[in-house]
Amino acid sequence: MSPNPRPVYRRADLRRLLEPRSIALVGASPSSGSLGRRTLANLHAFQGEIFVVNARHASIDGRKCYAGIADLPEVPDCVVIAVGRDALEPVLAECVAAGVGAAVLYASGYAETGRAEDAAAQARISALAHASGLRIVGPNCVGVARRANALHAAFAEFSPAPTTPGVRIGLVSQSGALGLSLSQAGEHGASIGHVLSCGNACDVDVADFVAYLAEDPDCDVIALTFEGLAAPERLAEAASLAARAGKRVIACPLGVSEAGSEARRFHSGTTSGDPVALGALCAASGIVTIERIESLIETAAFFAKAGPPGRASAAILTGSGGTGVLAADAAARHGVATPQPSATTVARLRAAIPVFGAARNPCDATAQVVRNPESLLECATAMLADPAFGALVIPWGRSQPTSLVAGLRSRAQAAGKPICLVWMSQRLEGPNAEAIEVDPRIALFRSLDACFAALARWGRS
Amino acid sequence: MSPNPRPVYRRADLRRLLEPRSIALVGASPSSGSLGRRTLANLHAFQGEIFVVNARHASIDGRKCYAGIADLPEVPDCVVIAVGRDALEPVLAECVAAGVGAAVLYASGYAETGRAEDAAAQARISALAHASGLRIVGPNCVGVARRANALHAAFAEFSPAPTTPGVRIGLVSQSGALGLSLSQAGEHGASIGHVLSCGNACDVDVADFVAYLAEDPDCDVIALTFEGLAAPERLAEAASLAARAGKRVIACPLGVSEAGSEARRFHSGTTSGDPVALGALCAASGIVTIERIESLIETAAFFAKAGPPGRASAAILTGSGGTGVLAADAAARHGVATPQPSATTVARLRAAIPVFGAARNPCDATAQVVRNPESLLECATAMLADPAFGALVIPWGRSQPTSLVAGLRSRAQAAGKPICLVWMSQRLEGPNAEAIEVDPRIALFRSLDACFAALARWGRS
Numbered sequence: 001m002s003p004n005p006r007p008v009y010r011r012a013d014l015r016r017l018l019e020p021r022s023i024a025l026v027g028a029s030p031s032s033g034s035l036g037r038r039t040l041a042n043l044h045a046f047q048g049e050i051f052v053v054n055a056r057h058a059s060i061d062g063r064k065c066y067a068g069i070a071d072l073p074e075v076p077d078c079v080v081i082a083v084g085r086d087a088l089e090p091v092l093a094e095c096v097a098a099g100v101g102a103a104v105l106y107a108s109g110y111a112e113t114g115r116a117e118d119a120a121a122q123a124r125i126s127a128l129a130h131a132s133g134l135r136i137v138g139p140n141c142v143g144v145a146r147r148a149n150a151l152h153a154a155f156a157e158f159s160p161a162p163t164t165p166g167v168r169i170g171l172v173s174q175s176g177a178l179g180l181s182l183s184q185a186g187e188h189g190a191s192i193g194h195v196l197s198c199g200n201a202c203d204v205d206v207a208d209f210v211a212y213l214a215e216d217p218d219c220d221v222i223a224l225t226f227e228g229l230a231a232p233e234r235l236a237e238a239a240s241l242a243a244r245a246g247k248r249v250i251a252c253p254l255g256v257s258e259a260g261s262e263a264r265r266f267h268s269g270t271t272s273g274d275p276v277a278l279g280a281l282c283a284a285s286g287i288v289t290i291e292r293i294e295s296l297i298e299t300a301a302f303f304a305k306a307g308p309p310g311r312a313s314a315a316i317l318t319g320s321g322g323t324g325v326l327a328a329d330a331a332a333r334h335g336v337a338t339p340q341p342s343a344t345t346v347a348r349l350r351a352a353i354p355v356f357g358a359a360r361n362p363c364d365a366t367a368q369v370v371r372n373p374e375s376l377l378e379c380a381t382a383m384l385a386d387p388a389f390g391a392l393v394i395p396w397g398r399s400q401p402t403s404l405v406a407g408l409r410s411r412a413q414a415a416g417k418p419i420c421l422v423w424m425s426q427r428l429e430g431p432n433a434e435a436i437e438v439d440p441r442i443a444l445f446r447s448l449d450a451c452f453a454a455l456a457r458w459g460r461s
Numbered sequence: 462m463s464p465n466p467r468p469v470y471r472r473a474d475l476r477r478l479l480e481p482r483s484i485a486l487v488g489a490s491p492s493s494g495s496l497g498r499r500t501l502a503n504l505h506a507f508q509g510e511i512f513v514v515n516a517r518h519a520s521i522d523g524r525k526c527y528a529g530i531a532d533l534p535e536v537p538d539c540v541v542i543a544v545g546r547d548a549l550e551p552v553l554a555e556c557v558a559a560g561v562g563a564a565v566l567y568a569s570g571y572a573e574t575g576r577a578e579d580a581a582a583q584a585r586i587s588a589l590a591h592a593s594g595l596r597i598v599g600p601n602c603v604g605v606a607r608r609a610n611a612l613h614a615a616f617a618e619f620s621p622a623p624t625t626p627g628v629r630i631g632l633v634s635q636s637g638a639l640g641l642s643l644s645q646a647g648e649h650g651a652s653i654g655h656v657l658s659c660g661n662a663c664d665v666d667v668a669d670f671v672a673y674l675a676e677d678p679d680c681d682v683i684a685l686t687f688e689g690l691a692a693p694e695r696l697a698e699a700a701s702l703a704a705r706a707g708k709r710v711i712a713c714p715l716g717v718s719e720a721g722s723e724a725r726r727f728h729s730g731t732t733s734g735d736p737v738a739l740g741a742l743c744a745a746s747g748i749v750t751i752e753r754i755e756s757l758i759e760t761a762a763f764f765a766k767a768g769p770p771g772r773a774s775a776a777i778l779t780g781s782g783g784t785g786v787l788a789a790d791a792a793a794r795h796g797v798a799t800p801q802p803s804a805t806t807v808a809r810l811r812a813a814i815p816v817f818g819a820a821r822n823p824c825d826a827t828a829q830v831v832r833n834p835e836s837l838l839e840c841a842t843a844m845l846a847d848p849a850f851g852a853l854v855i856p857w858g859r860s861q862p863t864s865l866v867a868g869l870r871s872r873a874q875a876a877g878k879p880i881c882l883v884w885m886s887q888r889l890e891g892p893n894a895e896a897i898e899v900d901p902r903i904a905l906f907r908s909l910d911a912c913f914a915a916l917a918r919w920g921r922s
Contacts, residue, residue: 033832108817108827112782115816140817142828159888175783177828178885181858185887227786254786257793266819267782291794293787294908297887321573321728322636325688325715326754332718333752355576356569356601358727366569367638371494397642424639426646426758427620428889428907446889447755 008237009135009208011215016101017135017204018146018196018212020077022049023153024069024100026091027082028060035106035155036082037061039143042157045150051076069094077101080143080153085109085121088139092125096132104153105138111200112140112267122202129203141199142176145183148193148218158195159186166438167220167304168193169297170213172206174226175254178293182223185297188429189437192297193218207234210249214241221304223296224251224287227264232281239285248303249287252296253278288457295450302443302454306418311390312459313337314452315383316362319369319376323395323424324362330448331393334456338362339388348382361389373404380408384415390459393451395422402435409441418443418458420451469698470596470669472676477562478596478665479607479657479673481538483510484614485530485561487552488543489521496567496616497543498522500604503618506611512537530555538562541604541614546570546582549600553586557593565614566599572661573601573728583663590664602660603637606644609654609679619656620647627899628681628765629654630758631674633667635687636715639754643684646758649890650898653758654679668695671710675702682765684757685712685748688725693742700746709764710748713757714739749918756911763904763915767879772851773920774798775913776844777823780830780837784856784885785823791909792854795917799823800849809843822850834865841869845876851920854912856883863896870902879904879919881912 023046028036040061043050051072054065066072069079069091079100081091085107095103110122122139129136137144143154152158156176168191173179176197183195194216196209206226213219222242229235242249255264256275282289290299314336318324331338338361341349349359352375358364363383369376376394384392394408405421412419420443421436428446436444445451484507489497501522504511512533515526527533530540530552540561542552546568556564571583583600590597598605604615608629613619617637629652634640637658644656655677657670667687674680683703690696703710716725717736743750751760775797779785792799799822802810810820813836819825824844830837837855845853855869866882873880881904882897889907897905906912 108815110817113817173783175781177781177858178783178787181784181885182887184891187888187891190887225783227783254783254790257790259793259799260786260790263782263786263789263819263821263823266821267786267825291790292908292910293885294887320636320638321724322634322639322686322688322715323642325721325724325728326639328724329715329718329721329752332720338720354569356571356574358724360724360727362724364728397638424642424754426643426651426755427648430645430648447753449753 005231008211008234009204011212014102014135014204014208014212016077017137018144018151019149020048020101020151022051022074022076024051024053024072024076024079025082026053026069026079028052028054030057030060038155039080039082039153042152042154046152047149069098069100075099078104078153080104082106082155085139089124092128096128096134100134102135102137104141104143105136106141106143106155108140110139114266122200126202136203138199139202141197142179144197145195146193156180158183159192166191166440167301168218169300169304170194170196170216170219170222172196172209172213172222172224174198174201174206178225182297189434190297190301191438201230205230205234207238210235210238211241214238214245214247219247221247221300222249223300224249225254225293225296226251227254227267232278236281236285239287243286250296250300250303251282251287251289252291252293253289290453292450295447295453298443298445298450299454302418302420302445303458305441305443306458309458309460310417312456313339313388313390314455315341315386315389315392317365317376317379317383317392317394318362319365319367320397321358321364323397324358324364327393327395327448328362330452333449334452336452336455336459341383341386341388345382345386349379352378352382373401376404377407377411380419381411384411384417389417391417391455392419393422394419395424395448397424400432402432405432405436405439405442409439412441420445420455422448422451466692469672469695470665472673475563475596475665475669475673477538478598479605479612480610481509481562481612483512483535483537485512485514485533485537485540486543487514487530487540489513489515491518491521499616500541500543500614503613503615507613508610530559530561536560539565539614541565543567543616546600550585553589557589557595561595563596563598565602565604566597567602567604567616569601571600575727583661587663597664599660600663602658603640605658606656607654617641619644620653627652627901628762629679630761630765631655631657631677631680631683633657633670633674633683633685635659635662635667639686643758650895651758651762652899662691666691666695668699671696671699672702675699675706675708680708682708682761683710684761685710686715686754686757687712688715688728693739697742697746700748704747711757711761711764712743712748712750713752713754714750751914753911756908756914759904759906759911760915763879763881763906764919766902766904767919768877770919770921771878773917774800774849774851775916776802776847776850776853778826778837778840778844778853778855779823780826780828781858782819782825784858785819785825788854788856788909789823791913794910795913797913797916797920802844802847802849806843806847810840813839813843834862837865838868838872841880842872845872845878850878852878852916853880854883855880856885856909858885861893863893866893866897866900866903870900873902881906881916883909883912
């Protein structure tokens with residue numbers, strides 16, 4: 001792809017795509033398991049009109065079929081096109097002729113094959129988008145979802161939203177499969193408000209989605225994965241919109257190694273995105289980059305909960321001395337300082353814990369916290385009050401009462417410092433994990449390393 | 462602690478502790494939540510005699526109470542002592558006098574406080590053990606568990622064993638809290654056969670437990686965490702017993718950083734274990750060390766499933782091009798080669814996947830594998846047959862039919878190469894995760910990095 005100097009699309013440019021009043025589905029088929037029928041099922045709760053276009057059937061799933069876009073009772077804002085690549089371009093022409101606002105293209109067989117004729121077909125679609133003003137997502141994409149309006153214009157079954165909302169994460173993933181895997185964090189309480197996948201990105205790309213989320217009031221923080229960028233400067237532009245809106249962008253770029261970059265060329269056909277240049281661009285734009293995709297959602301939630309950067313030093317508080325040792329090791333690996341508390345703090349800790357505990361950093365309040373959770377709150381209060389620390393990390397070896405989480409939340413709020421609970425139990429979705437996840441202030445990590453990697457990026461040095 | 466030149470305890474030395482015919486519980490109390498009562502509840506399925514010692518009660522939980530060890534109808538093999546430190550030494554003297562085989566001491570307030578008088582009390586207990594032959598676990602420990610005989614001589618509630626057994630992991634954790642957290646992997650299908658915690662290790666230490674597991678036929682692989690070692694050469698001795706038995710030892714040492722080492726001194730009172738010397742000892746002894754404790758159990762299971770080392774190069778097979786790019790990046794981070802397949806393999810891959818896939822390494826078999834799982838098996842067969850690869854890695858973005866896991870298992874077996882499934886879904890305990898976990902040949906990881914870190918340590922360079 002060649003650099004594309006157009007400015008980033010804004011929310012106003014993408015509202016007919018992501019906040020449509022009406023959606024038409026072209027290529028809906030009665031055959032079970034078909035992409036069209038799966039999309040129709042996913043749209044069941046959509047808050048708007050749905051039209052089905054199919055010239056060979058009178059109705060599908062109880063919905064009347066229309067012969068073409070021109071036959072619909074109104075011009076739909078968005079058209080999801082579930083037909084294969086050979087039938088695609090005529091449908092797009094119909095969309096343009098009718099004045100449709102946006103189209104989502106599932107069909108594969110374009111730039112990703114590496115064949116010149118397929119790249120040429122994609123270039124034709126791209127040119128159509130730019131000439132007409134029709135905003136196009138895809139081709140080779142799984143669709144898009146936005147929870148606030150129950151838009152699920154996708155054949156992929158993104159996970160259901162949790163009933164208790166926490167900080168709302170807007171997820172942008174070039175790869176639909178990764179978007180699907182990541183969105184399943186909703187199953188353990190993460191509040192994924194959007195899943196936006198752009199596949200080959202012949203028109204709308206990840207930068208446009210980031211810009212949309214920057215301006216969407218139903219999003220608190222942006223989580224991003226991408227392989228290549230047609231125009232890296234657009235990502236910088238989108239990041240500056242996000243910064244203006246007070247939203248952090250957390251990115252896990254793909255294809256940063258030689259082997260990965262080579263694989264990327266065969267997947268999305270993108271070759272841009274030299275890792276060094278990309279890293280510099282992200283740093284300059286305030287984008288937080290991470291290496292390990294399994295930490296993307298929890299890192300994004302942390303940044304939304306943590307608020308403005310504080311001191312890059314952590315107090316560690318545990319009910320298990322061994323876990324404190326582990327946590328100190330992990331902090332050191334990520335360059336997060338773990339200084340000793342002041343004499344005043346030590347005295348407060350000493351008063352709260354048994355003599356066989358450790359009134360220092362890391363603080364070992366010992367297993368007696370199981371019987372006496374108040375002592376853990378006292379230690380937390382003392383450590384949060386100490387100016388030596390920018391944040392408090394509590395490795396959580398077993399389930400604790402939710403009242404304790406509420407107690408910690410009020411102390412984090414009062415101190416204006418983040419508290420990170422690190423879920424050490426291998427009972428990964430065990431009792432109370434979700435209660436912590438949905439908490440508006442307490443961040444949950446499932447790895448000490450993920451926690452300290454995030455704190456290292458959050459803190460001021 | 463000073464170096465202790467005694468040889469490592471073997472299975473024969475620890476059978477009265479871990480395979481006792483009878484157990485006595487001293488300090489059992491009727492008060493709910495007490496350590497004694499929790500221990501009694503945990504022992505409900507124990508396959509042997511249980512005696513309760515308490516001079517102030519006639520019975521507890523329907524069990525007759527005896528006034529002292531000397532009053533029991535037989536000499537118990539093992540005595541669990543749930544009394545506090547002030548009452549402890551007289552009970553130990555009773556045990557020695559009666560000829561008890563082993564004692565488990567819960568009481569805290571010994572070397573871990575850092576006070577000279579507490580260290581002296583621990584030294585007295587240690588001397589008693591060495592003089593008498595009574596094997597002592599603790600003090601300051603949560604107890605021990607061994608599934609094969611339903612021994613759960615601990616107040617900590619280690620997770621129940623899964624009903625479907627996989628490779629049997631013997632877990633040794635100096636810290637009881639970490640042992641508890643790690644053992645909860647049983648909740649998602651990991652087969653934890655032992656949880657052995659030694660606390661302050663005044664007599665039996667982690668090296669002795671490793672030696673025991675090396676000789677216990679109910680253990681396939683050993684997972685280990687520890688803070689300090691009184692005599693590092695004993696760990697080398699235990700590791701050589703494990704190697705002789707064909708069992709790998711996977712260790713996550715604690716306190717390897719300066720801050721962690723300092724914290725360790727305040728926790729377990731151990732100061733030995735210079736990280737560089739320790740790393741050299743582990744490398745020389747064939748112990749696999751890892752940094753991230755959350756990968757300990759899955760890494761141990763991998764080594765038990767993978768068999769003898771093969772080529773340190775991986776074939777990557779996905780149904781998602783983006784995931785393939787990510788996997789190639791992770792392999793590069795850990796120095797695992799991802800060479801290209803032979804022309805023959807490429808031809809076989811090309812025949813199995815669509816034109817918009819990628820017949821190379823990483824192989825993108827595309828999302829059509831959802832409808833056509835056979836094509837994934839064909840690609841797996843082709844890549845496993847290629848001598849360029851020592852192992853096959855399949856990132857698993859969503860739940861797949863269990864029949865596919867069985868198909869992969871037979872191919873791994875036929876090729877004599879390990880297959881690693883990497884669970885990319887954030888639905889951490891989602892459908893089929895457990896079916897993979899308990900598979901005797903297919904290893905499951907919840908992180909690409911954990912997978913490639915393990916392969917890097919497994920493969921021959």
